[in-house]
Amino acid sequence: MTNNDVLRGMRYALALSTAALAEIFSLSGQMVAQDKIVNLLKKDEEEGVVVCPDALMEDFLSGLIIHRRGRQEGTPTRPPQAAEPLTNNAILKKIRIALILQEDDMLAILRQAGNPVSKSELSALFRKAGHKNYKECGDQFLRNFLKGLALHYRKAEPC
Template identity: 55%
Template sequence: MINNDVLRSIRYALDLGDAKVVEIIKLAGRDVAQSDLMSFLKKEDEEGFIECNDEVMLSFLDGLIIHRRGKMESRPDQDKKPERLTNNTILKKLRVAFELKEEDMHKVLELAGFSVSKPELSALFRMKGHKNYRACGDQLLRNFLKGLTVRHRS
């Protein structure tokens, strides 16, 4: 899924203003100009659209975790960044930010009219290379974001 779509969806779900999104990104140690944020929030076919890169998206997701849960004390593996941002990583970070347990994840997906079995869901959170690992598809992530929107805007 395109990072810009994820950013727009989360921003809408939580009803965040531009200044708040910039502040959340800053919590993760990255500065983003409000003008750049405006370009990230535009649709692909709009003039001035800029693709949101993985580093900015990771900073937003990490900042969202800090914003919603507070800053954690440093752990040795905490500074390790994934080589490439995947839908699985986005889903994991959203799970942490919203403090969702497995049942909560199922409820969020059901709010969007999308259901997955317990083994399918747990496979999304496995390490890549594990025999039961499953890549998170765009449809599942899109429905999860839709369910979050229903949950937080209702």
């Protein structure tokens, strides 16, 4: 799943406008013009699509955390970039933090999307890589989670 797919999914699930996305990016210290955001949100086959790099996706997720939870005192405006590439597990973890989702909330969202998982399966996704019970978050799992978020936050029919 590409960063552009995640950005589109989050925008739809939380009903964010282009201006709101620009504001979220700015909270992490990254100024992104609205016309660039429009190009980031285009489908892969559309003309003028811009690929969302990991660093920009990290800025969005960090901005989303600040937008939803507020800025912690003593933290820098622009968070340090991670040395390793952004994984689906890291994306899932940042979304969980931003939306203040507890384990039961996440299980309900996944159940709503038609992808029920056990508590142990879910906790394995949030373990440190290399832990014996660590499980990599696949594209389909993340896609189902975003679908469940849309159903949960929009109270709409299945996407």
